[in-house]
Amino acid sequence: MQDQLKKKSSFRNLLEHPGFRALWLGxxxxxxxxxxxxxxxxxxxxxxxxxxxxxxxxxxxxxxxxMILLGNFAGVYIDRWNRKHTMIITNLxxxxxxxxxxxxxxxxxxxxxxxxxxxxxxxxxxxxIPAKSAMIPQLVSRDELLAANSLSTTTTWVVVLxxxxxxxxxxxxxxxxxxFLVGAAVFLLSAIVIHTIRSVDxxxxxxxxxxxxxxxxxxxxxxxxxxxxxTHSTWFVSRRIAVLMVAVxxxxxxxxxxxxxxxxxxxxxxxxxxxxxxxxxxxxIGMLFGPVVLGFVSKKLAKMLNFVRMSFFFVGALTIxxxxxxxxxxxxxxxxxxxxxxxxxxxxxxxxxxxxLPHHLMGRAFSSVITMRNLSFVIIVLAVGxxxxxxxPKFFIYAFSREQIVLLLAGVLVMTYSLLAEILARIFRxxxxx
Numbered sequence: 001m002q003d004q005l006k007k008k009s010s011f012r013n014l015l016e017h018p019g020f021r022a023l024w025l026g027x028x029x030x031x032x033x034x035x036x037x038x039x040x041x042x043x044x045x046x047x048x049x050x051x052x053x054x055x056x057x058x059x060x061x062x063x064x065x066x067m068i069l070l071g072n073f074a075g076v077y078i079d080r081w082n083r084k085h086t087m088i089i090t091n092l093x094x095x096x097x098x099x100x101x102x103x104x105x106x107x108x109x110x111x112x113x114x115x116x117x118x119x120x121x122x123x124x125x126x127x128x129i130p131a132k133s134a135m136i137p138q139l140v141s142r143d144e145l146l147a148a149n150s151l152s153t154t155t156t157w158v159v160v161l162x163x164x165x166x167x168x169x170x171x172x173x174x175x176x177x178x179x180f181l182v183g184a185a186v187f188l189l190s191a192i193v194i195h196t197i198r199s200v201d202x203x204x205x206x207x208x209x210x211x212x213x214x215x216x217x218x219x220x221x222x223x224x225x226x227x228x229x230x231t232h233s234t235w236f237v238s239r240r241i242a243v244l245m246v247a248v249x250x251x252x253x254x255x256x257x258x259x260x261x262x263x264x265x266x267x268x269x270x271x272x273x274x275x276x277x278x279x280x281x282x283x284x285i286g287m288l289f290g291p292v293v294l295g296f297v298s299k300k301l302a303k304m305l306n307f308v309r310m311s312f313f314f315v316g317a318l319t320i321x322x323x324x325x326x327x328x329x330x331x332x333x334x335x336x337x338x339x340x341x342x343x344x345x346x347x348x349x350x351x352x353x354x355x356x357l358p359h360h361l362m363g364r365a366f367s368s369v370i371t372m373r374n375l376s377f378v379i380i381v382l383a384v385g386x387x388x389x390x391x392x393p394k395f396f397i398y399a400f401s402r403e404q405i406v407l408l409l410a411g412v413l414v415m416t417y418s419l420l421a422e423i424l425a426r427i428f429r430x431x432x433x434x
Contacts, residue, residue, distance in 0.1 A: 014148055020139045022197045024151065027132055028159055029190035030091060034125065035163025036170065036183040037098060038063065041118060043171045043273050044105060046256055051272070056253050057385020062115045064381065066123035067374035083131040084197050090128040091191035097121040098184035106177035129370060133350070149350045150291040154343055161284030161339065168277030237349040238369050240312055242376035243417045244345065247319045249380035250410035255279070258403035259328075275328055279335050286336030290343025308348050309418060315341040316415030323400075323407035380410075 015021050041059055049055030078086065097117055104113050132152075140148045170179045259275040318338045325331060349369075384406055400408070 014140065014144060014151060017139065019197050020136075020148065022193055023132065023135060023139060024155065026087065026190045026194035026197075027152065028155060029186050029193060030087075030128060031156060031159040032163045032166070033094070033098075033183045033186035033190065035160055036167040036179055036186065037101070037121070039164055039167030039171055039273065039277065040101075040105075040176045040179045040183070041114075042256060043168075044114070044176050046273070048111070051257050053253050053257055054385045056256060057381045058115075059118070060249075060252060060381045060385075061378055062118045063122045064374050064378040066119055067126055068371055068378060070123055070126045078127065078130045078134055081131075083135045084194060086131045087128050087194050088191045090124045090131075091187045091194070093124045094121060094187045095184045095191075097124070098180050098187060102177050102180035102184070105180065145355070146294075146347075146351050150294060150347050153346045153350055154287055154291055156346075158284040158287050161280040161282075161287065165274075165277035165281035165284075168273045172274050237308070237352050238372045240308060240418075241345075241349060241369070241373045243414060244312065244315065244342070245373055245377040246380050247315065247407075247410045247414050249377045250384055250406050253381055253384040254403040254406045258401070258407070279331055282332045282335035283339030283342075286339030286341075287343035289336075289340045290347060293340065293344060294347060308345055308352075311341050311344045311348075313415055313418040315345070316411050316413075316418055319411030319414060320408055321411075323404045323411055326401075326404070 015024065041063070042056065045055040045059040046052070097120060100117050101114065101121070103109075104117060136148050136152060137145060167179065170182060256272060256276050259272040259279070315338060318334060318341065322331060322334050322338065325334070
């Protein structure tokens with residue numbers, strides 16, 4: 001009976017574990033503060049540019065570019081450093097950068113100074129994310145990994161989406177400069193919570209030996225990339241997540257503009273950034289149901305790759321429907337279903353990576369997957385921001401706005417890729433006899 005209880009991987013049992021509970025709460029606070037800072041930066045850029053998609057894309061570039069530049073290097077060091085201490089230090093550094101943004105924006109400093117600060121702020125963040133993901137397998141058993149990833153991944157995206165709504169509310173009510181100080185305070189609280197995790201050294205034995213052998217940083221980085229590209233399951237995950245970012249990137253560039261346009265048509269009942277935040281929160285509600293759906297099909301998760309394919313198609317189709325509407329209420333109603341599909345994909349992909357790779361490569365492998373995801377995101381962000389002005393709604397039969405057209409094309413691309421990838425995979429299996 002006791003063995004059966006130990007095998008249960010419910011969220012309640014996980015949160016009764018002091019180490020995992022502290023990691024989970026520290027993650028919630030860190031991501032909430034991150035969202036607050038992001039919404040403040042978005043509003044600053046959009047107001048200064050009179051809601052130009054190009055301004056949103058430039059801001060996103062400086063936030064995401066460090067993820068691409070430093071992602072793999074961060075993963076290598078994560079496997080060498082104490083992961084708990086790494087997360088604490090990154091939070092404390094972001095306290096300083098958030099405070100600096102408060103000073104710069106409050107005194108209307110040149111935008112170049114803001115971008116430099118944003119770059120370093122985002123660069124530091126790259127050490128927190130893989131450290132958190134790589135630490136989970138060391139705090140829970142292998143049987144609890146799916147539940148732990150369900151809770152961690154769902155929490156990540158729910159906080160991102162609800163945090164966006166909370167951040168947009170704060171920006172609209174107390175103003176951008178002061179919101180940066182709120183973010184700094186929450187980062188500090190996250191560092192304090194993570195400090196309570198009882199662990200002497202969270203590096204794996206293999207990683208500690210790697211330090212003693214003074215292995216090449218580039219060798220370790222390439223080793224992580226090799227596992228991602230040469231392992232079938234992780235390569236499957238990486239390329240689909242990369243394409244999924246097309247829809248996400250299009251939404252972040254055009255979402256604020258679309259929110260402002262929709263409200264103009266239907267009466268200004270709130271600020272554009274508030275509707276944008278509330279749509280994210282609505283998607284967050286849907287993400288809560290991702291683990292519920294996985295709970296019903298848990299006995300069939302041996303076919304996780306097929307389930308990812310179906311969820312991918314589902315998200316693409318819903319993005320198309322989302323783009324076709326021009327009502328704020330319809331957008332709020334559809335967002336939960338998109339959030340649920342994204343939640344399922346992210347939970348399963350994290351689990352696939354963790355169960356496919358050696359334990360001592362976990363940090364650099366996660367960094368490689370994250371880098372591929374961010375590279376596709378920043379490419380679509382820049383493409384949409386700089387090319388959207390060339391999209392002429394007059395070329396379309398129906399009266400769509402430019403923002404709707406961009407989201408429609410993104411949804412079509414995601415859904416089409418999902419269909420073509422499945423067809424090509426079946427042809428390959430027939431030819432190879434696998």
